[in-house]
Amino acid sequence: MRNIILSILGILLIVGSYFFAKHLINTKTKPKPVPAKVVKTVFIDTVLNKTIPIVIPANGSLIAKRRVELYSEVQGVFKSGSPLFKPGQEYRKGEALIRIDASEYYASVQSSKSNLYNSIAAIMPDLKLDFPEVFQKWQSYLNGFDLSNTTPKLPEMTSEKENYFITGRGIVSSYYSVKNLEQRLAKYNIRAPFSGILTQALATEGSLIRSGQKLGEFIDPSIYEMEVALSKTYASLLKVGETVVLNNLENTESYTGIVSRVNGSIDATTQTITAFIEVKNDNLKEGMYLEANLNAKEESEAIEIDRNLLLESQQIYVVKDSLLDVIDVKPVYFSETKVVLKNIPNGTIILKKAVPGAYAGMLVKPFQDNQDRKDKQ
Known part of the structure; x- marks a missing residue:
């Protein structure tokens, strides 16, 4: 039990x-664990509003402002001459670029001029009898008529009877036929319209030139233009006469140009506006690729910061009593990496570099390098 x-x-x-x-x-x-208090170190900057130049980046290739594409309007054999028709050859204004054999055509022009001379000579007896008052001026015209020179202008007809008489003999029509032939004869010699250099030669001496055939290109190497396409938002900022700094791709040389023209219309496809920058320098060559910085205008009482510091809500972070806060700002210009802001009071402490995971109320500590500590001491 x-x-x-x-x-x-x-x-x-x-x-x-x-x-x-x-x-x-x-x-x-x-007991609940107490989270450790984390204080992030941030880079800060103090706002000091000033005048910020609005610089628009652009790029393009140089094109000679004065250039001529050479075409033949007649047919014939390319005559050899001096200097040779080769790329890189320089010519002075008025110097013959191309000479085309015109011996056959020249003979027909001389024949027409001779016929005109004979037609006028045939009416001289009638002029002496019926129009003695105008005989002397026509006689002077014949005396000055030289088949080896350009046909001189016909004497001015002072009366209606004289006009009918001369026109009825076919003198006027023969004269204009001769002048037309002389104009075409001049096209057998192509002369330099300005002093420059030949950049392209598509024909050689001795070859047969056909009407409408392209013969080459001729440019003035003393002045160039660069065509740049800019967003339509900058249309109101571009001004003719503005100075532009141009740099090559290696940034080893810089040149100064001016905005010479601004297109008055916007490209409907790309929504861009075209501007032309004129530049002069002996070191420049056609086809060189340059980068331009256009000083569109100046924005007063503004600052420039990195674009990644601007929030989507058009706000930026500021530091107040070791805490992050946000304030509203007014962006006035965006570039690829920078943004120009207004409406920020002087003395405001803002972030200089973006902070991952930042939020309003976050506890932060300004970064101080050795130089800052020495300045405080």
Whole structure:
């Protein structure tokens, strides 16, 4: 009996211990971990509003401002001459670029001029009898008529009868036929319209030239233009006469040009406006690729910061009492990497570099380099 009672007490003790331990586990409170306070170090800058120049970047290739594509309007054999018709050859204004053999055509012109002379000579007896008052001027015209020179202008007809008489003999029509032939004869010699250099030669001496055939290109190497396409948003900023700094791709040389022309229409396809920059320099060559920085205008009371510091809500982060905050700003110009802002009071402390995961109320500490510490000491 005693053993039974002891067994029952042992079982009750074990069951009670189990429920007591379970109660202790359920009532035990775990202390919540206290997060460590993280203070990020940030780069800051103090706002000082000033006048910011709006510089528009652009690029393009140089093209000679004065250039001529040479075409033949007549047919014949390309005559050899000096200097040779080769790329790189320089010519002075008025110097013959191309001479085409015109001996056959020249003979027909001389024949027409001779016929005109004979026609006038044939009416001289009638003029002396019927129009003695105009005989002398026509006689002077014949005396000055030289087949080796350009046909002189016909004497001015002073009366209606004289006009009818001369026109009725076919003198006027013969004269204009001769002048037409002389104009075409002049096209057998192509002369330099200005002093320049030959950049392309598509024909050689001795070859047969056909009417409408392209013969080459001739440019003035003393002045060039660069055509640049800019966004239509800059249309109101571009001004003719503005100075432009041009740089080559290696940034080893710079040149100064001016905006010579601005297109009055916007390209409907690309929504861009075309501007032309004129530049002079002995080191420039046609086809050179340059980069330009156009000074469109100046924005007063503004600052310039990196674009990644501007939030989508048109706000930027500022530092107030070691905490980040945001303020509204007014962007006035965007470049590829920078943005010009207004409406920021002087003395405002802003971020100089973007902070990953930044938010308003974030605890920060301004970065101080060794030089800053020395200045404070």
